[in-house]
Amino acid sequence: MKLDKTQELLKRDQAVVSPSYPRAAPFAMERGSGAEVWDVDGNRFIDFAAGIAVCTTGHSHPKVVAAIQDQAERFIHISSDYYHPVWVEISERLAGIAPFSEPAKVFLGNSGTEAVEAGIKLARVHSGRPLFIGFQGGFHGRTLGSLAFTSSKSVQRRGFGPPSIGVTHVPYPNAYRQVLQPTSDDYGETVVNYIEDHILKTVVPPEDCAAILVEPIQGEGGYIVPPPGFFPALRALCDRHGILLIVDEVQSGIGRTGKWWAIEHSNVEPDIVCFAKGVASGVPMGGIIARASVMDWPEGSHGNTYGGNPLACRAALATLDLVEDQFMVNARRMGEYAMDALEEIQSRHPAIGEIRGKGLMIGVELVDGDGAKRPAHDLRERLIREAFDRGLLLLGCGESSVRLAPALSIEEELLDEGLRIMEESISTVST
Numbered sequence: 001m002k003l004d005k006t007q008e009l010l011k012r013d014q015a016v017v018s019p020s021y022p023r024a025a026p027f028a029m030e031r032g033s034g035a036e037v038w039d040v041d042g043n044r045f046i047d048f049a050a051g052i053a054v055c056t057t058g059h060s061h062p063k064v065v066a067a068i069q070d071q072a073e074r075f076i077h078i079s080s081d082y083y084h085p086v087w088v089e090i091s092e093r094l095a096g097i098a099p100f101s102e103p104a105k106v107f108l109g110n111s112g113t114e115a116v117e118a119g120i121k122l123a124r125v126h127s128g129r130p131l132f133i134g135f136q137g138g139f140h141g142r143t144l145g146s147l148a149f150t151s152s153k154s155v156q157r158r159g160f161g162p163p164s165i166g167v168t169h170v171p172y173p174n175a176y177r178q179v180l181q182p183t184s185d186d187y188g189e190t191v192v193n194y195i196e197d198h199i200l201k202t203v204v205p206p207e208d209c210a211a212i213l214v215e216p217i218q219g220e221g222g223y224i225v226p227p228p229g230f231f232p233a234l235r236a237l238c239d240r241h242g243i244l245l246i247v248d249e250v251q252s253g254i255g256r257t258g259k260w261w262a263i264e265h266s267n268v269e270p271d272i273v274c275f276a277k278g279v280a281s282g283v284p285m286g287g288i289i290a291r292a293s294v295m296d297w298p299e300g301s302h303g304n305t306y307g308g309n310p311l312a313c314r315a316a317l318a319t320l321d322l323v324e325d326q327f328m329v330n331a332r333r334m335g336e337y338a339m340d341a342l343e344e345i346q347s348r349h350p351a352i353g354e355i356r357g358k359g360l361m362i363g364v365e366l367v368d369g370d371g372a373k374r375p376a377h378d379l380r381e382r383l384i385r386e387a388f389d390r391g392l393l394l395l396g397c398g399e400s401s402v403r404l405a406p407a408l409s410i411e412e413e414l415l416d417e418g419l420r421i422m423e424e425s426i427s428t429v430s431t
């Protein structure tokens, strides 16, 4: 593969761009369409990464582009000191798909971490309680509030301590890699029992606990799906102690799992939902949807300059239309198709330890193929590079997993092509 222009760009990048960004592969984008992308050297790639699960409707969907263009000609910005119709419209739409039956209110910002900051602040000011419970392996962002929860890699926290707020981390209910002694047949219930019987009794007095913040499917931590007993038991624990339940749907929301929100797979109603990434197909937007009875903070207590940015609102409205009309169903259908195909691939490759996910949020965990389930980190790194060399963009997650998070619009033919490259790459790197 020719990468001359890419190499040139990488040199310039190295000179002026912050070295803190974690890069997955030397892909320098020129353009994209749907689930395909091209680099500055003209090489084509199938995109299973979608800009970290952001490009819900594919790259530059014509309806999203038209909405942004139309809005740009009217006005680009007015600030949150005033009002405008598309801000109200997108808030109505988001409130209308809230995963709880109570009326909802919406706060808008620009990113996932801002969504989480808003959730944390709202929980504190509403409850009057200072402390939180989070999960090991969780990723919630990199600003100082959300970073107090983030624990998917130590490099994300090293040197940035001490944490700005009191968060006690408990194990995420990963049934494949259990760290707690079972107290129930359902490992999710085991984790909730641990919170009740140990954490609330020793470290976090329940009357001081504002909220539990949790990803309905753990994303950066490895695309881990909790067992069915987890969320019902967690909701019950929150209700017993007046603790708010905040779900971080930044990666799992907006139709990616085949429902608007991943929490809907468990029939549990949260109090606050954090969203971002997929909501505006790549135009920065993030925020929270909360029960109206919870979002009772006073005027001036929280805000920002760009919240309700008109370009983002229009991109989000076009995105929600497309997801509702076509792509949520497609995510469900293509997700099932991919899971079946991956299970077949797994039967030929002992290096695949587990396949898990919902809709188009799928994780493939690589292990040393001797039955001991040891995470195969280096193998995963080699797989990502091999797939890149063969024209497939794949992102890692957790210690030794790769994720499939393509555009929700991906069609069977491209999915097949990508899965074929993935299997060829696994064969190459595991021999």
Ligand SMILES: Cc1ncc(COP(=O)(O)O)c(C=O)c1O
Pocket: 052, 111, 112, 113, 114, 116, 139, 140, 141, 142, 215, 219, 220, 248, 249, 250, 251, 252, 276, 277, 286
């Ligand atoms: C679940 C979750 N929450 C929050 C974030 C932070 O989002 P952002 O990078 O937009 O700040 C991410 C980013 O990957 C995420 O996956």
